[in-house]
Amino acid sequence: MVIEKRWKTWVFFYIPLAVFVVGTLFPFYWMLITAIRPDAELYRSWRAATNTPFWTLQPTLEHFRDLMAKTTFPRWLWNTFFIAVASTLISLFCGLLAGYALARLRFPMAGTLGTSIFVTYLVPPTLLFIPLADIIRNFQLGNTPWALILTYPTFLIPFCTWLLMGYFKTIPKELEECARIDGATRFGAMTRIIFPIAVPGILSAGIFAFTLSWNEFIYALVFLSSPERKTVPVGVVSELIRGDIYFWGQLMAGALLGSIPVALVYSFFVEYYVTGLTGSVKG
Amino acid sequence: MKKTIAGGAGSAAGFEVALPHPRTSQPAPALTRFLENEGLLAAVLLAPTVLLLSLFIAYPFVMGVWLSLSSTSVGNPGEFVGLRNFVKAWNDSIFRTAFGNTFFYTFWATVFKLVLGMWLALLLNRHFRGKRLVRASMLLPFIVPTVLSTFAWRWMFDPTFSVLNWLLYQGGLITTKLPFLSDGTYGLWCAIVVNTWRGMPFFAITLLAGLQTISPDLHEAASLDGANGWHRFWHVTWPLLKPVTLVVVVFSVIQTFSDFQLIYVLTGGGPANATHLLATYAYQIGVATGLLGEGAAISLFMLPVLFVVVWVQLRYLRRLEGA
Numbered sequence: 001m002v003i004e005k006r007w008k009t010w011v012f013f014y015i016p017l018a019v020f021v022v023g024t025l026f027p028f029y030w031m032l033i034t035a036i037r038p039d040a041e042l043y044r045s046w047r048a049a050t051n052t053p054f055w056t057l058q059p060t061l062e063h064f065r066d067l068m069a070k071t072t073f074p075r076w077l078w079n080t081f082f083i084a085v086a087s088t089l090i091s092l093f094c095g096l097l098a099g100y101a102l103a104r105l106r107f108p109m110a111g112t113l114g115t116s117i118f119v120t121y122l123v124p125p126t127l128l129f130i131p132l133a134d135i136i137r138n139f140q141l142g143n144t145p146w147a148l149i150l151t152y153p154t155f156l157i158p159f160c161t162w163l164l165m166g167y168f169k170t171i172p173k174e175l176e177e178c179a180r181i182d183g184a185t186r187f188g189a190m191t192r193i194i195f196p197i198a199v200p201g202i203l204s205a206g207i208f209a210f211t212l213s214w215n216e217f218i219y220a221l222v223f224l225s226s227p228e229r230k231t232v233p234v235g236v237v238s239e240l241i242r243g244d245i246y247f248w249g250q251l252m253a254g255a256l257l258g259s260i261p262v263a264l265v266y267s268f269f270v271e272y273y274v275t276g277l278t279g280s281v282k283g
Numbered sequence: 284m285k286k287t288i289a290g291g292a293g294s295a296a297g298f299e300v301a302l303p304h305p306r307t308s309q310p311a312p313a314l315t316r317f318l319e320n321e322g323l324l325a326a327v328l329l330a331p332t333v334l335l336l337s338l339f340i341a342y343p344f345v346m347g348v349w350l351s352l353s354s355t356s357v358g359n360p361g362e363f364v365g366l367r368n369f370v371k372a373w374n375d376s377i378f379r380t381a382f383g384n385t386f387f388y389t390f391w392a393t394v395f396k397l398v399l400g401m402w403l404a405l406l407l408n409r410h411f412r413g414k415r416l417v418r419a420s421m422l423l424p425f426i427v428p429t430v431l432s433t434f435a436w437r438w439m440f441d442p443t444f445s446v447l448n449w450l451l452y453q454g455g456l457i458t459t460k461l462p463f464l465s466d467g468t469y470g471l472w473c474a475i476v477v478n479t480w481r482g483m484p485f486f487a488i489t490l491l492a493g494l495q496t497i498s499p500d501l502h503e504a505a506s507l508d509g510a511n512g513w514h515r516f517w518h519v520t521w522p523l524l525k526p527v528t529l530v531v532v533v534f535s536v537i538q539t540f541s542d543f544q545l546i547y548v549l550t551g552g553g554p555a556n557a558t559h560l561l562a563t564y565a566y567q568i569g570v571a572t573g574l575l576g577e578g579a580a581i582s583l584f585m586l587p588v589l590f591v592v593v594w595v596q597l598r599y600l601r602r603l604e605g606a
Contacts, residue, residue: 007332012512013406013411016402016406017411018419019419021421024421024424024484025425027436027480028423028427028430028432028435029445030435030438030439031432031435043377053446055448092562094403098329098331099331101324101328101329102521103331105322107326108322115597117332118597119341121335122537123340123344123539123595124538124540124541124589126541126562126565126582126585127344127541127542127582127586128343128344128347128582130347130350130565130569130570130578131346131579134346134575135339135342135585149434150339151339153335154340156478157332157335158336163336177399183316185315186318186321186324187315187318211426214428215427215429215430217429217430217547218542218543218544218566232428233430233431234429234430235427236285236433236434237548246438251434252434252438254431254434255431255432255435258428258431259426259427259431260431260579263423263426263427266426268561270419271586273426274488277485277489278423278489278492
C-alpha cells in the first residue's frame with residue numbers, strides 16, 4: 001500500500017471528494033427546498049436582508065397538494081410507468097432471444113447482423129424523430145401510448161441484445177451440451193438451462209432499460225398531444241408552465257415526484273444498474 | 284462435438300436413439316424438430332428484433348433521407364427538390380450558429396466530463412467509509428430524468444432569483460447579477476455545465492470499473508521504483524485505461540452531439556436563437572414550424588459526424604476481436 005501524509009490525504013482526497021458530493025447533490029437539495037417553500041418566500045428579492053435561501057422556516061406541502069389535485073400529474077405518473085414497463089418487457093423479450101442467437105448459434109450473416117444491431121444502438125433518436133413522427137401518424141398511432149411502447153424498443157433492444165450477448169458468452173457451452181445429451185431440445189436447453197442462469201444479466205438490462213424509457217423525452221414530446229396522455233417529463237415541461245409564468249414550487253414538486261420512482265428502483269438495484277451501465281459500453 | 288449434434292434434425296434424432304432415454308421413444312413434435320436446425324432457430328429468435336428495428340429505425344431513416352430531399356410540410360405531400368433544403372440550411376445564419384454551437388458544446392462538455400469523471404473515478408477507487416453510499420449517490424444525476432433535473436438548474440440560473448448569483452454576491456465575487464441564461468455565450472456555457480454535471484457520473488462509474496481491473500501490484504511496483512502519484516497515473520493507469528476511455532468517449536460524443544432535451548428546457552434555443560443545437564433547431568423547423576423536409580435535412584447534418592464516430596468505434600472493436 002502506498003502510504004501518504006495526513007494533510008495530503010485531506011488536500012488530495014477528502015476535500016475534492018466533498019466538493020464532488022456537494023456539487024452533485026446540490027441541485028436535488030435545491031429541488032426539495034423549493035418544493036416545500038411557501039410562494040411568499042420563493043419570490044423575494046435576492047438582496048433582501050431576510051433572505052434565507054438554504055432553508056425555510058415555514059415548510060409547506062401546498063405545492064404537492066396543488067400538483068396532485070389541480071393538474072393531471074398522477075395520470076402522467078401512471079402513463080410513464082405503464083409505457084416504461086411495457087417497452088422494457090418487449091425489449092427484454094427481443095433482446096434475450098436475439099442475444100442468445102448472436103452469442104451461441106452459427107448461421108450465415110451472424111457477423112453482419114450483430115454489427116448492424118450494434119450500429120442501431122448508436123443511432124440517436126434526434127436523428128429520426130421527424131420521419132418517425134410521420135410514420136407514427138400513418139400507422140394511426142399518434143397520441144396513443146403505443147406510439148412510445150413500440151418506438152422506445154428501438155434504442156432499448158440494441159442495448160439489451162448487446163448486454164445479454166456479452167452475458168451469454170460468459171456461460172460455459174458445456175452446460176448446454178450436457179442438457180442436450182440428456183435429451184433436451186435446442187430450444188429447451190435455451191429456455192430451461194441458459195435463461196435461468198442469465199437472470200442477473202436480464203435484471204441489469206431490465207433496470208437500465210426501465211430508467212432509459214422513464215427518462216425519454218423527444219419521442220414523447222413529438223408523438224403525444226393531449227395533456228392526459230403525456231408522460232411526466234413532457235407533462236412537466238408543457239403543462240406546468242402557463243403562458244410565460246413558471247410556477248416554480250409546483251415545477252420542483254413535480255420534478256421531485258417524477259424522479260423518485262426511478263431513483264427508488266435504482267437504489268434497490270444499484271449493483272445491477274452499475275453492471276448494466278458498464279456492460280453497456282464494454283459489450 | 285457441437286458440429287455432430289448440430290448436423291440437422293435427422294442426425295440429431297439418430298444420436299438420441301442410441302441413448303437409452305425414455306423421452307426419445309416419443310416422436311418429437313414438428314415445431315421442436317424445426318427448431319433443432321441452428322439456422323432456422325436463429326431466424327426465429329432474431330425475427331422480432333429485426334422486424335422492430337427495420338420498421339422503426341431503417342424505414343424512418345430511408346424516409347428521413349427522402350423527406351430531406353423534398354419540400355414536404357404538414358398537410359402538403361411535397362415534391363422532389365434535390366439538395367435545396369441542405370443549401371438553404373447552410374445559407375441560414377441561425378443554422379450556422381447551431382452548427383457551430385453543436386461542435387463547441389460537444390467538445391467542451393466531453394473534455395470536462397472526461398477530466399472530472401476520471402478524477403472522480405480515481406477518488407472512488409480508494410477505500411473509505413461510506414464508499415458504497417457515495418458511489419450510489421454520485422450516479423443520481425444520470426438516473427433522474429434529464430428534463431426534470433434541468434428544470435432545477437434553470438431555477439438556479441433564474442434571472443431574478445438565482446441562488447448562484449446570491450452565493451457569488453454574498454461571497455463578494457460579483458457586484459451585479461450574471462446574465463446566466465439571458466446572454467447567448469453565458470447560456471451555452473451554462474448548458475455545458477449542466478451537461479457535464481449530468482454526464483460525469485457515467486464517465487466516473489465506467490472508468491471506475493476499468494480501474495478496478497488494474498492490479499494494485501503494478502502500482503506497488505511503480506512506487507518502489509520511485510514513481511510519484513502523477514507518474515503512476517500517467518505510465519501505469521492511463522495506458523491500461525485507454526480502451527475503456529475510448530469507448531466511453533464515443534458514447535458520450537454521440538449523446539452530446541445529438542442532445543436535445545437539455546437545451547430545450549434550459550434556454551429553448553434562445554435568447555435570439557443563440558444557443559440552438561442541431562437537434563433543437565431541427566425540432567423548431569420540422570415540428571414547431573411544420574417544415575418537415577427542411578427539419579429532416581437539418582437533423583441529417585448530424586450524420587457525417589456520427590458516421591465517423593461509429594466507424595472509429597467499429598474499427599476499434601474489430602481490432603479488439605482480432606487481438
